[in-house]
Amino acid sequence: MNNVFFPPSGALRRPAPALSLLPIIFLLVMLVGIIASGGADLINTYSPVILLSAAALSLLLGRLGHSYSARSLRTGLQRSAVQILPAVPMLLCISMVATTWMLSGVVPTLIVYGLNIIHPTYFLVIACAVCGAVSVLTGSSWSTIATIGVAFMGIGTVLGYSEAWIAGAIISGAYFGDKMSPLSDTTVVASSACGVDLFKHIRYMMLTSVPAMALALAVYATVGLWSEHGTAAGTSEITGALHSTFNISPWTLAIPAVTVTLLALRVPTLWVLAAGAATGTAGIFAFQPHLLPLLEGDAGHIAGIARTLWHETSLHTGSPLLDSLASTSGITGMLPTIALVLSAMIFGAVMIGTGMISSITHAFTRRLARRGSIVGTTVCSGLFLNSCTADQYLSLIIGGNMYRNVYRRAGLEPRLLSRAMEDSVSVTSVLIPWNSCGVTQSAVLGVATIVYLPCCIFNYMSPLMSIILALTGFRIRSSRRAYSLPAQSPT
Numbered sequence: 001m002n003n004v005f006f007p008p009s010g011a012l013r014r015p016a017p018a019l020s021l022l023p024i025i026f027l028l029v030m031l032v033g034i035i036a037s038g039g040a041d042l043i044n045t046y047s048p049v050i051l052l053s054a055a056a057l058s059l060l061l062g063r064l065g066h067s068y069s070a071r072s073l074r075t076g077l078q079r080s081a082v083q084i085l086p087a088v089p090m091l092l093c094i095s096m097v098a099t100t101w102m103l104s105g106v107v108p109t110l111i112v113y114g115l116n117i118i119h120p121t122y123f124l125v126i127a128c129a130v131c132g133a134v135s136v137l138t139g140s141s142w143s144t145i146a147t148i149g150v151a152f153m154g155i156g157t158v159l160g161y162s163e164a165w166i167a168g169a170i171i172s173g174a175y176f177g178d179k180m181s182p183l184s185d186t187t188v189v190a191s192s193a194c195g196v197d198l199f200k201h202i203r204y205m206m207l208t209s210v211p212a213m214a215l216a217l218a219v220y221a222t223v224g225l226w227s228e229h230g231t232a233a234g235t236s237e238i239t240g241a242l243h244s245t246f247n248i249s250p251w252t253l254a255i256p257a258v259t260v261t262l263l264a265l266r267v268p269t270l271w272v273l274a275a276g277a278a279t280g281t282a283g284i285f286a287f288q289p290h291l292l293p294l295l296e297g298d299a300g301h302i303a304g305i306a307r308t309l310w311h312e313t314s315l316h317t318g319s320p321l322l323d324s325l326a327s328t329s330g331i332t333g334m335l336p337t338i339a340l341v342l343s344a345m346i347f348g349a350v351m352i353g354t355g356m357i358s359s360i361t362h363a364f365t366r367r368l369a370r371r372g373s374i375v376g377t378t379v380c381s382g383l384f385l386n387s388c389t390a391d392q393y394l395s396l397i398i399g400g401n402m403y404r405n406v407y408r409r410a411g412l413e414p415r416l417l418s419r420a421m422e423d424s425v426s427v428t429s430v431l432i433p434w435n436s437c438g439v440t441q442s443a444v445l446g447v448a449t450i451v452y453l454p455c456c457i458f459n460y461m462s463p464l465m466s467i468i469l470a471l472t473g474f475r476i477r478s479s480r481r482a483y484s485l486p487a488q489s490p491t
Contacts, residue, residue, distance in 0.1 A: 017363035020356035048343035062354035076353025093273035100280025110151035124220035128173035135177025138263035168455025193400030194418035208465040216457035344390030375470035382424025423466035
């Protein structure tokens, strides 16, 4: 029976590149159709169905072409699951952090202080720079966006900025810092997958990342100068409503201080987020005891808080804008995002298991010879892998192994490969609606991926800078002896 559905591994054939592209084309066409017909807000609703349909199409094409076996599908699922499944508990913790930090007064306090300190004209620049600095120190773009990024969303909304520009500035800063931090998982994976010393990799990335970040800050400064901001009376109304609803106190900032300290100590991100949710829950009792009767209702303390963490919670502050900011969605609000992540995992597993990723990447790399075309194809492959695997770590590992021999043949140093991979994978993962990064940040910030994408200046300037420097040859050495590690065959 197995031979009916799964041909023996010895009889497997590599699918044609054109055939392998069909599930990707189907996926993109369906997403574009949804956006055109119903808007970007429908992406999260229909993406799981589209991803599973694309996976089914890949299986059908693979079955017709005898390109997979039970073993190859199992291998693909294992690779995809190992990278993506850890995001599920992190998403659950992020939803609890968002709920408890709002209700404990952390986010309201940051909003009040931010409105009093930050000049509206320079808000986008400050948000981008601060998120970048925090991400460098912590090595985590996810934690930065889920904590201080949420506060900046509230501040920017009150100041009258478009949610797309606010999210774009936050994401640009957070991913720049993540990319430049020696504490970042993606930075370590990119350098190790290409056989490059970590700090050599970071120094070499500065040649593309610093100009891209400078351009992003210039754009945000220009937008700030030309944007209409909220009036002093309007911000006073918001701060007054916050003071009447929450106890605004600098003591609430002890909660994010604990989180930042744990991140600096290199505690795993999942445990940091869990600790942030726990300290946030304690903060509700310590700093906002007047909210407990509202949250608990007829239930006791534990049942009331558990219900708050699970369900949507709304506070009536007297200000419609603040009501929308202070509302929390709880774990139930994150469930559609988790469904999307799991669907993306299945799609990535099938694309790997059927050999379609291998077929397309082989077609990309087999005739490359010139420096510009090699780096340009590496960047395009990074975007492609991000779209297929739905995970940046898996994309970095596959891409690093796939291109190592190509760079060796061309006499290009390995740090050029590691830079091109991180320029095209780590920072663009957040721009793809079904990638785990894009799904997560869209859910955390409450802004659709397709909406904030045009405003993430750093994230799409980074791969462009990588291509530009490759074409000009700036600070690129050719050395046939650059590789000291043994070659690995493409994954």
